Amino acid sequence: MDKIVICKQCGKPEYWGEMRWLSGRCTCRNCYKANWQDENHCLYTWDDLDGKRPTMKEYQEQQDERYRNGKD
Structure with a gap:
């Protein structure tokens, strides 16, 4: 899975x-x-620039997983 980040703009x-x-x-x-x-x-x-975009739900799930694994 590719890391999901938040666009600053x-x-x-x-x-x-x-x-x-x-x-x-x-x-x-x-x-x-x-x-x-x-x-x-x-x-x-x-x-x-076409293609699937991640959702905020997917981002939150990634962050929850990182927290559970002690990466944040």
């Missing part, structure tokens, strides 16, 4: 391996797309 969960950097910000795929469109003034038309 929108507060939603994202897989760590799917976080993207743009203009000095590390964000989730949704925020990356929005930021890219704002900066480039056109639509992001590629499909590389």
Whole structure:
């Protein structure tokens, strides 16, 4: 299972391996797309940001498991 983190821009969960950097910000795929469109003034038309997104429930389950295992 890929580690789930919280995007600092929108507060939603994202897989760590799917976080993207743009203009000095590390964000989730949704925020990356929005930021890219704002900066480039056109639509992001590629499909590389598609795919399953984690839920807040999955994030909480991960955190509960880490707590039970003494990692936090």
